[in-house]
Amino acid sequence: MSNYVSSKLSSQQLRFANENEDTEDSGALPEKRTHSRAPSKGNAAESPPLTPRTKFTFGSPGQPPIPPSASSLNTTFTPSHTPTGSLAVPHTNVHPFPEAVGGSTTHHRSGTLSSPPSQGELLQRTPRKSTSTGTGSRPNTAGEYGMSASRPASARFRETFALPRTRPLTMYSSVQNSSVKIQRERPRSTMLTDEKRDELQEVKKPWTEGKDPYMRISYFLTYGMIIFGILAGGVRCFFEWRKVPMMKGNLCPVMEEHFTSEEGVFGENGKFFREVDMSGFGNGEFEMTTTSPKNSYVRDGYLYITPTLTSDDIGEAAIEDGHVFNITDCTFNITQGLSYTAKDSTLLPLNISAVGIDREFDVKGYTKACSAVSNATSGAVINPVQSARLSTRRSASIRFGKVEVRAKIPTGDWLWPAIWMLPVDNVYGGWPMSGEIDIMEARGNGPKYATQGSNYVRGSLNWGPNGALNAAYKTYGWWSMRRGSYDEAFHTYSLEWDEDFIRIYVDSRLHHLLDIRVKKSFWELGEFPPMISQGSESAVLHNIWVNGSKAAPFDQNFYLILDVGVGGTNGWFPDAKEKPWYDGSQTAMGAFWRARHEWLPTWPTEVEKRSLVVDYVKMWQKC
Structure with a gap:
């Protein structure tokens, strides 16, 4: 690594680049690392450790990974051309469909090809531009290094505004997703035997067995009395109207x-x-x-x-x-x-x-x-x-x-x-x-x-x-x-x-x-x-x-x-x-x-x- 590049990288970035060089020399995959969001104790303005990823193609099994071409290594970004002060990575579209090459690849869980970066690629990255307060913003590892995040952005956005999980109503109830409809089997009655249950399910219709003649008579009597009452009331009103005295003559x-x-x-x-x-x-x-x-x-x-x-x-x-x-x-x-x-x-x-x-x-x-x-x-x-x-x-x-x-x-x-x-x-x-x-x-x-x-x-x-x-x-x-x-x-x-x-x-x-x-x-x-x-x-x-x-x-x-x-x-x-x-x-x-x-x-x-x-x-x- 040249002295010029070393002077532009922070201590953590240099340490990370040296570790990757050792990995490339040994021909093994890099270890899975995690980084903390908290700033370094030595320098509060430093950014958290980077885990950049880029695309590598691999040869046949047992062969070491092929680094990007020399022409891509010569592509550099000056600090003045770095957008928003973040590290920019040149994208080398070497074999966008690696299956056509026939080599073995390592897939990220989001479906994007992922391989460990090389030292030359890290050297081509431009350091972040500092903010007005002297502290740099955290780089977007998913977008700026040409890789997808572990989850799509839309999914993470929905999780931000999603409703909390439902709380159990009692100590015996389990937490269920609010969108899942609970279906429970109706408890079976223990008071009725199978024979009684079958009898209840049979609907009896005694009126269909035979017609009672007195029922028809009762209907005729009921409706007949109603009609008679209406007619009798009308007749009485008529005669009462006739009985009302009116002025005779002019x-x-x-x-x-x-x-x-x-x-x-x-x-x-x-x-x-x-x-x-x-x-x-x-x-x-x-x-x-x-x-x-x-x-x-x-x-x-x-x-x-x-x-x-x-x-x-x-x-x-x-x-x-x-x-x-x-x-x-x-x-x-x-x-x-x-x-x-x-x-x-x-x-x-x-x-x-x-x-x-x-x-x-x-x-x-x-x-x-x-x-x-x-x-x-x-x-x-x-x-x-x-x-x-x-x-x-x-x-x-x-x-x-x-x-x-x-x-x-x-x-x-x-x-x-x-x-x-x-x-x-x-x-x-x-x-x-x-x-x-x-x-x-x-x-x-x-x-x-x-x-x-x-x-x-x-x-x-x-x-x-x-x-x-x-x-x-x-x-x-x-x-x-x-x-x-x-x-x-x-x-x-x-x-x-x-x-x-x-x-x-x-x-x-x-x-x-x-x-x-x-x-x-x-x-x-x-x-x-x-x-x-x-x-x-x-x-x-x-x-x-x-x-x-x-x-x-x-x-x-x-x-x-x-x-x-x-x-x-x-x-x-x-x-x-x-x-x-x-x-x-x-x-x-x-x-x-x-x-x-x-x-x-x-x-x-x-x-x-x-x-x-x-x-x-x-x-x-x-x-």
């Missing part, structure tokens, strides 16, 4: 109002009359009805009846003490109290027209209906709420026909919206002897109210020989909304009234609140006692409708009323824990006002939600 329109202008509603010839009163209308109601445009008005094609607080006009202190309130445009001289639903209405004269004419001035009735005085000592208060009561008593009434009102009820505790009818003439006497038809009554309390809140609407008939014997409990009904409330949208409330039936429903005849078939007189339906007591006196009770038809007292002309009441002492709001007053109390109105912090927050500030909003009113009479 219906002639009496009134149709869509509230396009306020003049047509409240004007001189308007269709609705505003009743002004603060007596409670016989029910002990806590509102006063006014002509104020704040309480009843027309807007955007709708009629509004809106309750407001009296304290907005006179202040809260004046409600309870030291104030005299005189209501404007009181109508008591016109109505004469005939629209009151009082229990003592039997004292009212018979056959008095509800249209009303000016009569002798009644000071006591006028004072109660048109004025009030607040006194903290006595507990008397001025009606704390103002509302409106509109009627068609002067414009339209019907005797047998149909009424249809599309409206949305208000929201708020203790509000009492109503669409109802009273007789024009008290032919049979005062209330309830001449009757009352309630098309719709509701409560403004929410659906959680214990006694039917705003998700219920109710229809009823009031009738009887006097107020104490009102038989409304026999002719009333309701319809409820299971998912929602009637104050959320508009609904159509209808009355169909004939001498043979009275039907009240909401939106559809299927949703009927009340359906009365007049098959016998109301006197017989009421089953009233033959004797009544009035204080210390007793009197025989006579049939007051004896001169009327079987539909009496509902065989006369009735007019329509729209109103929103507040509270009352007649029992419409039953006494309960959440109710702030008692019906029998003399100061019930004052108790209601003092509890305003409880009920006033339930009244919406939007007038559309706090009002009875009416879309249209239609009335037809049988003709």
Whole structure:
């Protein structure tokens, strides 16, 4: 080895080259060596020992290996031409297919021919270029010395990112490759003998042995009864449909109002009359009805009846003490109290027209209906709420026909919206002897109210020989909304009234609140006692409708009323824990006002939600 080459090789490379020279001289194969990745202790920058391989051809057996030709030994690489600073080896493609030569070769496990390098070949290799830090990179023995690695590069790359071997789940389970599907033989039952196992494998089908005639009969009976039930149900529906009474004859329109202008509603010839009163209308109601445009008005094609607080006009202190309130445009001289639903209405004269004419001035009735005085000592208060009561008593009434009102009820505790009818003439006497038809009554309390809140609407008939014997409990009904409330949208409330039936429903005849078939007189339906007591006196009770038809007292002309009441002492709001007053109390109105912090927050500030909003009113009479 020349001195020049010796100076370019490291100590380990020189030692390795000398060992190979000895091997070549002896004609034996080099020993299998391993090298460590750790750097030498003497020089940390030195590369690990090299194990270069190149291609040699061998002669016949027993001959020494033939080194590369002289021309290949003269091929050198200068350090400047060495790629990436690694040792470059000239490739001598001598007999790429050694089998053609016929000599013996040594094969690497990857399939590449391998033979020990010669000293001349090692001398032709250029030392590595040092890095900027002075340490050389490790040579690629597989690529730079013209040999394949022990494994292909793709296989080694896949092993780098391969999943780890699966761990055993228990101490008894063995580790299996994740890609290998475990197949185990199903254990054989030791509880069954071979004979029993063979019997179980035989599927018995007794129904194929013979057909039972009773099975066919049972099928015929089952399907026959199903068909019969369907047909019977259809027949019953048909006859029930035929039994539903309908209006006979023609219906002639009496009134149709869509509230396009306020003049047509409240004007001189308007269709609705505003009743002004603060007596409670016989029910002990806590509102006063006014002509104020704040309480009843027309807007955007709708009629509004809106309750407001009296304290907005006179202040809260004046409600309870030291104030005299005189209501404007009181109508008591016109109505004469005939629209009151009082229990003592039997004292009212018979056959008095509800249209009303000016009569002798009644000071006591006028004072109660048109004025009030607040006194903290006595507990008397001025009606704390103002509302409106509109009627068609002067414009339209019907005797047998149909009424249809599309409206949305208000929201708020203790509000009492109503669409109802009273007789024009008290032919049979005062209330309830001449009757009352309630098309719709509701409560403004929410659906959680214990006694039917705003998700219920109710229809009823009031009738009887006097107020104490009102038989409304026999002719009333309701319809409820299971998912929602009637104050959320508009609904159509209808009355169909004939001498043979009275039907009240909401939106559809299927949703009927009340359906009365007049098959016998109301006197017989009421089953009233033959004797009544009035204080210390007793009197025989006579049939007051004896001169009327079987539909009496509902065989006369009735007019329509729209109103929103507040509270009352007649029992419409039953006494309960959440109710702030008692019906029998003399100061019930004052108790209601003092509890305003409880009920006033339930009244919406939007007038559309706090009002009875009416879309249209239609009335037809049988003709």
